[in-house]
Amino acid sequence: MQYGLALLLAASLPLSGVVALAAGAPPSEQIQSDISTREISIQSNFTGINIVLFGSVDFSRAPSLDESPHDVIMVIRGPNEPIVVRRKERVAGLWVNGPSRTFSSVPGFYAVLASRPFRAVAPEQTLKDLGIGFAYVDLGKSEPPESTANDAFRASLVRLRKSHDLFKESDDGVTFLGRSLFRGSVTLPVNVPIGRYTTQVFLFRDGKLLNQSQSSLQVQKAGFERVVYMLAFNHPFIYGLLAVLMAVTTGLLAWTIFRRD
Amino acid sequence: MFQVYLPVAEISVNVLVMLGLGAAVGILSGMFGVGGGFLLTPLLMFSGIPPAIAVATGANQIVASSVSGALVQWRRDNIDFRMGLVLIAGGVVGAFAGVFLVKLLSRLGHAGIFISLVYVTFLGVIGSLMFVESLRAILRTRSGKPSQKRKPGEHTWIHGLPLKMRFHRSRLYISAIPPLVIGAIVGLLASVLGVGGGFIVVPAMIYLLRMPTNVVIGTSLFQIIFITAVITILYATLNQTLDVVLAFILVIGGVIGGQIGANTGQKMKGEHLRILLAIIVLAVAIRLLFGVVVTPDDLYSAAPLGMGV
Numbered sequence A: 001m002q003y004g005l006a007l008l009l010a011a012s013l014p015l016s017g018v019v020a021l022a023a024g025a026p027p028s029e030q031i032q033s034d035i036s037t038r039e040i041s042i043q044s045n046f047t048g049i050n051i052v053l054f055g056s057v058d059f060s061r062a063p064s065l066d067e068s069p070h071d072v073i074m075v076i077r078g079p080n081e082p083i084v085v086r087r088k089e090r091v092a093g094l095w096v097n098g099p100s101r102t103f104s105s106v107p108g109f110y111a112v113l114a115s116r117p118f119r120a121v122a123p124e125q126t127l128k129d130l131g132i133g134f135a136y137v138d139l140g141k142s143e144p145p146e147s148t149a150n151d152a153f154r155a156s157l158v159r160l161r162k163s164h165d166l167f168k169e170s171d172d173g174v175t176f177l178g179r180s181l182f183r184g185s186v187t188l189p190v191n192v193p194i195g196r197y198t199t200q201v202f203l204f205r206d207g208k209l210l211n212q213s214q215s216s217l218q219v220q221k222a223g224f225e226r227v228v229y230m231l232a233f234n235h236p237f238i239y240g241l242l243a244v245l246m247a248v249t250t251g252l253l254a255w256t257i258f259r260r261d
Numbered sequence B: 001m002f003q004v005y006l007p008v009a010e011i012s013v014n015v016l017v018m019l020g021l022g023a024a025v026g027i028l029s030g031m032f033g034v035g036g037g038f039l040l041t042p043l044l045m046f047s048g049i050p051p052a053i054a055v056a057t058g059a060n061q062i063v064a065s066s067v068s069g070a071l072v073q074w075r076r077d078n079i080d081f082r083m084g085l086v087l088i089a090g091g092v093v094g095a096f097a098g099v100f101l102v103k104l105l106s107r108l109g110h111a112g113i114f115i116s117l118v119y120v121t122f123l124g125v126i127g128s129l130m131f132v133e134s135l136r137a138i139l140r141t142r143s144g145k146p147s148q149k150r151k152p153g154e155h156t157w158i159h160g161l162p163l164k165m166r167f168h169r170s171r172l173y174i175s176a177i178p179p180l181v182i183g184a185i186v187g188l189l190a191s192v193l194g195v196g197g198g199f200i201v202v203p204a205m206i207y208l209l210r211m212p213t214n215v216v217i218g219t220s221l222f223q224i225i226f227i228t229a230v231i232t233i234l235y236a237t238l239n240q241t242l243d244v245v246l247a248f249i250l251v252i253g254g255v256i257g258g259q260i261g262a263n264t265g266q267k268m269k270g271e272h273l274r275i276l277l278a279i280i281v282l283a284v285a286i287r288l289l290f291g292v293v294v295t296p297d298d299l300y301s302a303a304p305l306g307m308g309v
Helices: A002-012 A016-022 A124-130 A152-163 A223-234 A236-258 B015-032 B037-046 B051-075 B081-108 B111-142 B177-193 B198-208 B213-239 B244-266 B270-293
Strands: A029-035 A039-042 A049-059 A071-077 A080-091 A094-107 A110-114 A167-170 A174-177 A181-188 A195-205 A208-221 B003-006 B011-014 B164-167 B172-175 B300-304
Touching (some): A029 A208, A071 A174, A094 B270, A110 A181, A152 B300, A223 A236, A236 B051, A236 B213, A236 B244, B011 B015, B015 B037, B015 B244, B037 B111, B051 B111, B051 B177, B051 B244, B081 B111, B081 B177, B111 B177, B111 B198, B172 B177, B177 B198, B177 B213
Antiparallel strands (some): A049 A181, A071 A110, A071 A195, A080 A094, A080 B300, A174 A181
């Protein structure tokens, strides 16, 4: 009942939280957060990693027990990249790639964790402005422009990313330990792109955005994998030569070991 | 447990599965004396390796198997180096054209279907021809008639072309144009398909150039080393789709499989061996055809701009 009322109130005053913050009104609550791992190294045994985002709500005034609880939403975004989405069409009995749409900056990884269903936490407009959830995730400019909000290409891109564990949404991914401590965990799968990831933690109450905190983490290849990757992308000609050398040497060795003449 | 992360493909694969795949193709190449690339690349795609990575990495693996194969033939003096060099000269031009063609088609989003269709066409035609030929040979042996010997080379229009060269080892005095053109076509196909091209160059040398059969395999292997080496470097430089870790696993599997295959192959009759290979080739062609004809589970696909299938 309390939540319902909060939602109703928030819906009638869209963006009130953001406006209050922007106007320089002293925020009543502050949020602090951090990540369990700031640097993730990908090596040959990498099969994915679980990271924990945690934090606390610092009260500027003591809350009474009958006050509505705080809500936390966490957004983790991987490095952006332009992506082409194509739809196959049947041409002379064959399935050939037909129409396509390019999105200019699609995050390589995107996860949203919340302490309650998003729509119960904040009004649609706020979720949209902050790019929270699959419906509102910022994918950059679309070429050609999207015709409707529920574009099939956009929906398919999200679905494909979801099926590869690269896009995640969790309504109950954040848990409160008591009134002020909270934590959320997310798994970066084996196919995560390397680069800089940003994490945003939003604090809501009664549908209003009270405060937010940001941090970042770095995913990079390490050791032998790093050497191979750097060589392949920064010195591709030398990399190709070495690959040929590897093959020639192995072929020569095999012949020497197994020769019968 | 046996998962290993591929730094360029950015996926994790099971080492044992990939070793097994390399070994299976190695067994076949040892048994039949073919490079096996035309099976390796589709098998890599079936097991979830992106097509662009499969093509580049497949080419790298063939460098290794053709080096050891060519060394065996060289010891038996079965390589016509002069013919090999002419084929390579044409092949390098074809390989460049092929890599650029794949790059262009990737940008348009048609590389995947193009590669599949070229595979289906070539594997289908060669598989069917081999199947019919070996079935006839088996039936002929059954009915007790001796197997037919091919007639010695006759003069065709090919022998009237200019730029004549003497190929001592092949005992041929022909124009350099046909081997150059054959080399270029093989180079083009090899770079598009990520194969050595032995399954095209061997029949071409026998039926078009009328080279003696004993130097055909050696010369083809010698030529394949250089073409696949060029393709490997081109893909690494232009497309950045070569995964050397995957290539190394496949090479090791291939070396082991090649030894098993060479021993098994000697115990089987030629026509039985050929009909078995024909069936495998046709099966791969049908599986690839299925992929482009059957309605896909998902009509949509996503790939980074300028890349993908």
